Amino acid sequence: MKHKILVIHGPNLNMLGTREPEKYGTSTLDEVNANMEAHGNKIGFEVQTFQSNHEGNIVEKIQQAREVFDALIINPAAYTHTSIAIRDAILLLDIPVVEIHLSNIYKRESFRHKSLLCDVVTGQIAGFGMYGYLMALDAIVNILQL
Numbered sequence: 438m439k440h441k442i443l444v445i446h447g448p449n450l451n452m453l454g455t456r457e458p459e460k461y462g463t464s465t466l467d468e469v470n471a472n473m474e475a476h477g478n479k480i481g482f483e484v485q486t487f488q489s490n491h492e493g494n495i496v497e498k499i500q501q502a503r504e505v506f507d508a509l510i511i512n513p514a515a516y517t518h519t520s521i522a523i524r525d526a527i528l529l530l531d532i533p534v535v536e537i538h539l540s541n542i543y544k545r546e547s548f549r550h551k552s553l554l555c556d557v558v559t560g561q562i563a564g565f566g567m568y569g570y571l572m573a574l575d576a577i578v579n580i581l582q583l
């Protein structure tokens with residue numbers, strides 16, 4: 438049985454490729470997802486991806502992940518800095534959670550320096566662009582001791 442990994446992309450990440458490419462790169466979200474699925478397949482994961490611009494939809498997706506997925510990778514985008522609801526939803530999970538950011542949020546505006554999730558996730562990857570998502574999958578292999 439393949440391990441199931443859920444990947445959640447937050448608001449405005451559906452615009453990847455055209456959105457501030459100097460910060461977020463030129464790959465589209467479909468390309469990011471295809472790369473993750475391909476890399477996941479190679480290392481024995483079934484990767485399911487989900488994007489929403491709505492906080493409540495993300496909260497519901499996290500709630501539904503309970504007892505279904507073996508790990509969660511989440512880029513909460515702007516909700517990183519504002520959402521107690523997403524933080525609380527993550528606290529419902531007892532699986533590894535990797536927080537990911539394409540850009541290095543600590544090199545940017547001060548309001549991006551604070552993540553409301555950073556102390557409730559397993560770990561955070563920031564600043565490596567799309568490659569960070571593949572790093573997250575490799576980190577999960579290690580965390581799950583596969």
Ligand code: DQA
Pocket residue numbers: 448449450512513514515516517537538539540541542549
């Ligand atoms: C982001 C960083 C956030 O501050 C920003 O609001 C995003 C993307 C990143 O991937 O670098 O939308 O999460």
